Amino acid sequence: MKIINAPLLLRTAAITITIAASYSVAQGQVAPKGPEPATLKANAELAKTLPFANRQDFDDAMRGFVGTIPDALVPGTGPRPAWTMKPYDFLKQSEPADSVNPSLWRQAQLNAIHGLFKVTERVYQVRGFDISNMTIIEGDTSLIIIDVLLTTETARAALELYYQHRPKKPVGTVIYSHSHGDHFGGVKGVISEADVAAGKVQVLAPAGFLEAVAGENVMAGTAMSRRAQYQFGPLLPPGPRGYVDTGLGKKVAGGTITLIAPTGTIDKTMEKRVIDGVEIVFQLAPGSEAPSEMLMYFPQFRVLDMAEDVTHNMHNLYTIRGSEVRDGNLWSRYISEAMETFGDRSDVIIAQHHWPVAGQARVGALMKKQRDMYKFINDQSLRLLNLGYTPGEIAETLHMPASLEQEWSARGYYGTLRHNAKAVYQKYLGWYDANPADLDPLPPAENARKTVEYMGGADAVIARARGDFAKGEYRWVASAMNQVVFADPANRAARELGADALEQLGFQAEAATWRNAYLVGAMELRNGVPKILGNNTANADTLKALNNEMFFDFLGVRLNAAKAEGKTMVINWSFTDSNQRIALNLDNSALTYVAGKQAPNADATVTLARGTFDAVTLQRTTFPDAVKAGLVKIDGDPRKLDELMSMLDTFKVMFEVVEPKPSGQ
Numbered sequence: 001m002k003i004i005n006a007p008l009l010l011r012t013a014a015i016t017i018t019i020a021a022s023y024s025v026a027q028g029q030v031a032p033k034g035p036e037p038a039t040l041k042a043n044a045e046l047a048k049t050l051p052f053a054n055r056q057d058f059d060d061a062m063r064g065f066v067g068t069i070p071d072a073l074v075p076g077t078g079p080r081p082a083w084t085m086k087p088y089d090f091l092k093q094s095e096p097a098d099s100v101n102p103s104l105w106r107q108a109q110l111n112a113i114h115g116l117f118k119v120t121e122r123v124y125q126v127r128g129f130d131i132s133n134m135t136i137i138e139g140d141t142s143l144i145i146i147d148v149l150l151t152t153e154t155a156r157a158a159l160e161l162y163y164q165h166r167p168k169k170p171v172g173t174v175i176y177s178h179s180h181g182d183h184f185g186g187v188k189g190v191i192s193e194a195d196v197a198a199g200k201v202q203v204l205a206p207a208g209f210l211e212a213v214a215g216e217n218v219m220a221g222t223a224m225s226r227r228a229q230y231q232f233g234p235l236l237p238p239g240p241r242g243y244v245d246t247g248l249g250k251k252v253a254g255g256t257i258t259l260i261a262p263t264g265t266i267d268k269t270m271e272k273r274v275i276d277g278v279e280i281v282f283q284l285a286p287g288s289e290a291p292s293e294m295l296m297y298f299p300q301f302r303v304l305d306m307a308e309d310v311t312h313n314m315h316n317l318y319t320i321r322g323s324e325v326r327d328g329n330l331w332s333r334y335i336s337e338a339m340e341t342f343g344d345r346s347d348v349i350i351a352q353h354h355w356p357v358a359g360q361a362r363v364g365a366l367m368k369k370q371r372d373m374y375k376f377i378n379d380q381s382l383r384l385l386n387l388g389y390t391p392g393e394i395a396e397t398l399h400m401p402a403s404l405e406q407e408w409s410a411r412g413y414y415g416t417l418r419h420n421a422k423a424v425y426q427k428y429l430g431w432y433d434a435n436p437a438d439l440d441p442l443p444p445a446e447n448a449r450k451t452v453e454y455m456g457g458a459d460a461v462i463a464r465a466r467g468d469f470a471k472g473e474y475r476w477v478a479s480a481m482n483q484v485v486f487a488d489p490a491n492r493a494a495r496e497l498g499a500d501a502l503e504q505l506g507f508q509a510e511a512a513t514w515r516n517a518y519l520v521g522a523m524e525l526r527n528g529v530p531k532i533l534g535n536n537t538a539n540a541d542t543l544k545a546l547n548n549e550m551f552f553d554f555l556g557v558r559l560n561a562a563k564a565e566g567k568t569m570v571i572n573w574s575f576t577d578s579n580q581r582i583a584l585n586l587d588n589s590a591l592t593y594v595a596g597k598q599a600p601n602a603d604a605t606v607t608l609a610r611g612t613f614d615a616v617t618l619q620r621t622t623f624p625d626a627v628k629a630g631l632v633k634i635d636g637d638p639r640k641l642d643e644l645m646s647m648l649d650t651f652k653v654m655f656e657v658v659e660p661k662p663s664g665q
């Protein structure tokens, strides 16, 4: 992937990570430790409560296996492969490592299976070549591909694998099931923009797709990218004491993320289309797992594709990388609607992650459990908040019913009951728990300094925390050491003990996302913030997806209020490609605009193509150079444009998380 030191951080995907991961512990870095007795005990006890003898998922995951390539190895553009299962050979051992939650170990084994699989006549899937699945439907004369993985490298390899075993029909249609990057980013690995422009290939997506792609993660993109490093752990070395899985799939692929805009959208739920002899019924599911998402039913094949709304784990009502919360009630209702509409006509259920389930009764059973799981989380969290419980109390109080507890597909490998319950609180009541002591507490570093002082100083706190660590009270020790570190980030003993506690929590976590977050936190407490650029990708494809309004919204986000203090300006923009006009106004350290208007009192009027503004944003050119090249025309005071650009922040990804920022807060 092209890594650009771009001022505009564009995260188009739920899971776009572009860190060049180092798979070995660098010199001078502290290596992971082993599991403590309390961790061994916790993992052993959990193992006793779950139905490990039930191996149905392994049979399902291998059903219809056609073939694969060794280690699913997909070369990248640099020395590092875009994808490989080789580092996960350690998962072949049937007994879980004692530093991995046994339930997560099982899921990580399932997610290590890779290859081309026949779902039913004319329906194939490539799985284990990225975090997500590619579904390939054989039309009469062409292929219909549902979702194209995250990167062009993995997508191309997946299609090549298919062609090794099946007739080489051209790709006639690409369907994006939803607006997350792992479902569209690899598109240019299977089709070209030229073929789309020439009308040889159509690209279909649910209504609101492009807006969701552009909008969902742009405004908070830099922070989300940094936080995604915690959720997905790209810098953790694979291994029993390191990285094992994401829960949803093995890993986030490396490589090139692209986007081709849809040539058509599905705007009406239950719309039927016949594409190259294949009948498809589209059920829209906006606001479920993604703002723009759709499910698909294939009557001829009796196959139901639930996109990402029914998978083999509890998904996220809130993602810990940061996202807007999702509506569990709505999610459940879409599953219910699909059951009512297609359930008794479906012999196989597939999804764009994990493996299919065959047999009408089993399809129904899986859907019912998933429907009820999201409804349960939503309703029970609301019940408890109406009883006055606060987020932490709800998370602690809520337990899944035994009937779901024993269901592998309802286990929290990606989402967790605890953080999803808090998401429901957040959706309905927001961040404030109504206790005025929490209304305006001191900020973290100041709070920590006072707390540690009241507790008798750092040494006293650490001494007591060592005792609690020995007793296995890792949640508390992590929290107490966090206070000491925020009071004094140079306190080595506190950092190490805090790291040790986080690490044990990671070894016990059933959710891969939590394990990753804990282990990344431990790594950064031990070694500091990684000395990598941690650049975001602002790729031209996705920048193009931002409409002008969103583009100017994001300029406003980048405005540095201190630099803008006391300044005013009005700039008219005239876009030659879209013919759109925008009047931009700076006043009171806020950028606002009116679309479709030119201000009569403007300091300057800038005439240009949007692509030129994109290029400036990507730092491929500057406005003065673009003016010289004749790409930009400025009427009025050209210095105003320079002044505006000089007031925009460039965000850096690698900010502090487990320690205070240098400013002290």
Ligand SMILES: [Zn+2]
Pocket (backbone or CB within 6 Å): 132, 180, 182, 183, 308, 352, 353
């Ligand atoms: Zn996905």
